[in-house]
Every structure is written in C-alpha cells, then in structure tokens.
Amino acid sequence: MPTLIYNDMTFTVAPRGDRWDISYALPNGSSALAGAGLFAGLAETEAAARAMALIKTIFPVGIKSVGPDVTHPNTIGDLKIVGPDVTHPNFIYWNKDSVSCPRQL
Amino acid sequence: MDIKGSVALVTGGGNGIGEAVVKHLAKQGAKVAVVDMAQKNIDRVVKDIQEMGGEAIGIQANVTSEADTARYIKGTIEAFGQLNIAVSCAGIIRDGTMLSLDKETGQVSKKLDLAKWQAVIDTNLTGTFLCMRDAAEAMVNGGWEGLLVPISSVNKVGQVGQLNYSSAKVADALMPKIIVGEFLMRGIRNIRCVAVAPGYTATPMLTGMNQDALKAILEDVHLGRLVAPEEIASLIGYCVENQALNATTIEITGGLCYPKGIAK
Numbered sequence: 001m002p003t004l005i006y007n008d009m010t011f012t013v014a015p016r017g018d019r020w021d022i023s024y025a026l027p028n029g030s031s032a033l034a035g036a037g038l039f040a041g042l043a044e045t046e047a048a049a050r051a052m053a054l055i056k057t058i059f060p061v062g063i064k065s066v067g068p069d070v071t072h073p074n075t076i077g078d079l080k081i082v083g084p085d086v087t088h089p090n091f092i093y094w095n096k097d098s099v100s101c102p103r104q105l
Numbered sequence: 106m107d108i109k110g111s112v113a114l115v116t117g118g119g120n121g122i123g124e125a126v127v128k129h130l131a132k133q134g135a136k137v138a139v140v141d142m143a144q145k146n147i148d149r150v151v152k153d154i155q156e157m158g159g160e161a162i163g164i165q166a167n168v169t170s171e172a173d174t175a176r177y178i179k180g181t182i183e184a185f186g187q188l189n190i191a192v193s194c195a196g197i198i199r200d201g202t203m204l205s206l207d208k209e210t211g212q213v214s215k216k217l218d219l220a221k222w223q224a225v226i227d228t229n230l231t232g233t234f235l236c237m238r239d240a241a242e243a244m245v246n247g248g249w250e251g252l253l254v255p256i257s258s259v260n261k262v263g264q265v266g267q268l269n270y271s272s273a274k275v276a277d278a279l280m281p282k283i284i285v286g287e288f289l290m291r292g293i294r295n296i297r298c299v300a301v302a303p304g305y306t307a308t309p310m311l312t313g314m315n316q317d318a319l320k321a322i323l324e325d326v327h328l329g330r331l332v333a334p335e336e337i338a339s340l341i342g343y344c345v346e347n348q349a350l351n352a353t354t355i356e357i358t359g360g361l362c363y364p365k366g367i368a369k
Binding site for chain 1: 136144148151152154155158159160161162163164165176179180183184185
C-alpha cells in the first residue's frame with residue numbers, strides 16, 4: 001500500500017478488488033478520498049505512478065501572480081501603487097515555509 | 106451513447122442537482138469526476154460513490170478560472186483515459202432588482218451591485234462556457250463520443266429580481282443551438298449538446314427557505330411539489346442514451362405556471 005507525499009500532503013494508494021483508492025490525510029487526523037475505484041488491473045507500482053501524476057494535476061501548488069491590478073491601486077497621496085491581483089483565482093497563497101516548497105517525490 | 110463505461114464530469118457535483126447527476130451516472134456505470142468549490146462536499150460525494158462500488162475522482166476548482174477548467178479536464182482524462190459527458194451544474198444566485206427607490210422621495214436609493222451582476226455572469230455563464238469549450242476540445246482531439254449539458258433554468262424567460270441570473274440562464278439555453286450549428290459547420294459529428302432547464306427543485310437552497318414562501322411557489326406548480334434533483338439527473342441520463350436529442354433545451358418544471366394557469 002504505497003504512501004506518497006506531495007505538497008506537504010500524505011496520500012495513500014490502497015487496493016480495492018482489482019482497483020485502487022487514493023486517500024489523503026486531513027489536518028484533523030481523519031482522511032478523505034481523492035479518488036475511488038481507479039486504475040483497474042494495474043500493479044501496485046504502476047498504480048502508484050498513475051496516482052502521483054493524478055495528484056499533481058488535482059492538487060495545484062505554488063504561486064502565480066497576475067497583475068498589475070490597475071483597478072485597485074494603493075495610494076500614498078497622489079501616488080498610485082499597483083500590485084499583483086491577489087484576488088485572481090490563479091493566485092494561490094503559500095503558507096508553508098520555503099524549505100518544504102520543493103519537497104515532492 | 107451507453108452510460109455504462111462512459112466518463113462524465115459534473116461541475117457543482119458536490120451538492121444539489123450536480124450531486125444527483127453524479128450519483129445517477131455512477132449508479133448506471135459511468136466513471137465520474139466531481140468538480141466543486143467545496144472540498145468537504147467533494148469528499149462526501151466521492152466517499153458515497155466508493156460505497157456504491159463506483160469509480161470517481163474529486164477535483165476542487167473554481168469554474169470561472171480558465172486554469173482551473175484546464176486542470177479539471179486534464180485530471181478527468183488522466184484518471185479515466187477519456188471524457189464523454191460534461192454537465193455544467195455549478196451556479197449561484199445574487200438576487201436584487203436593478204433599481205430600488207426611496208419610498209418617500211421616489212428617487213433611486215440603491216442600484217444592483219456590479220459585483221452581484223459579475224459574480225453570477227462569471228459563474229453561471231462564463232463557467233459554463235469554459236466547461237463546454239474545453240470539454241468539447243478534449244472530445245474532438247480524443248475522438249470520443251460526447252455530450253455537453255449546460256444547465257439553464259426555467260427563469261430564462263425572465264424573472265424579476267434576477268436580471269443577472271436570467272440573463273446568464275437564457276444564454277446557457279441558447280448554447281446548444283449555436284454549438285451544434287458550429288459543430289456541423291466544422292464537420293464535428295461526435296459531440297451533441299442538450300441543455301436542461303429545471304424549474305423549482307428540491308435542493309437545500311429551496312427546501313431551507315421560508316416555508317410560507319415555498320408554499321406560495323408550489324401553488325403555481327401543476328405537479329404540486331418541487332422537482333426532485335434525481336428526476337433531473339434521470340433526464341440527463343436519458344439525454345446521454347438518446348442520440349436523437351441534440352441542439353435543444355429541455356425544460357423540467359413539473360408544470361410551472363404563471364398565476365392563473367399559463368404555463369411558463
């Protein structure tokens with residue numbers, strides 16, 4: 001039963017009949033399913049590789065800033081300061097330490 | 106197209122009509138991608154499908170984002186190898202009249218917020234467009250048989266207090282005619298498009314509302330009750346199976362009428 005770590009999340013790939021379930025640990029200690037009944041007939045190593053590729057697609061990581069956001073400038077007197085648009089859906093806050101950022105299998 | 110063995114993705118699949126569609130298709134043997142904003146709802150629905158013995162993945166995504174749309178399409182194909190059915194259920198309401206007047210002066214006291222307008226257009230129209238466009242792209246490039254299902258609403262006829270919602274839903278209802286016409290023009294024969302326009306449906310949003318208001322709504326419904334989400338899911342299942350259904354919008358309202366009995 002392979003365990004995969006990606007983006008500081010722990011995933012487990014477990015067999016169910018000839019298929020595989022991918023679960024992940026939640027902060028409260030319980031777990032949730034990322035996928036159920038996948039990769040019919042695949043061996044464990046192949047299923048783990050497919051699971052890792054799928055996890056990387058489903059759970060995005062990193063920061064993409066879109067800007068400048070000219071519609072919402074910060075102002076200092078008459079000076080307008082435009083920054084990246086942090087409300088854009090592509091902007092993902094990274095609240096972990098930078099050391100853990102590149103950690104992945 | 107057979108539901109069994111097909112691959113479906115449903116935006117807004119974490120509750121309401123979307124959840125019913127996901128579960129109906131999974132019960133019939135489809136592999137399903139549950140796309141929703143709320144991870145908690147996704148987790149619950151994927152767990153339910155696992156317990157049914159089905160195949161599912163959950164993808165948290167914002168349907169108004171082009172990047173998220175590409176990601177949930179890619180994730181579905183990575184998990185299941187193809188895509189056949191795309192149902193765009195994700196939707197929101199932000200009701201309000203365009204203008205409100207001060208009762209004493211008769212002057213405009215309030216206008217419909219641009220934010221309220223934009224949020225509904227972004228989710229209910231642009232989100233549907235992105236889902237239909239990118240799902241169709243995958244189906245064309247993959248050479249897979251496909252069905253696109255925009256979810257419209259009976260309020261596409263124009264509902265006061267819903268200028269934003271009705272504008273989006275009438276546009277969603279128009280999509281099948283234009284999309285299928287363009288498919289014919291471009292020689293794309295493997296994809297159909299059928300929109301579904303539900304009436305008042307027994308989703309948590311409606312069943313949790315003021316019960317007197319709900320009773321007043323039901324007085325205009327010939328069926329005498331709300332439409333069940335499972336009934337809408339069943340209609341979508343039928344649309345999958347019946348190849349002759351194409352380039353049209355089907356209403357499922359239980360016989361919703363204007364007061365005095367004219368059907369909407």
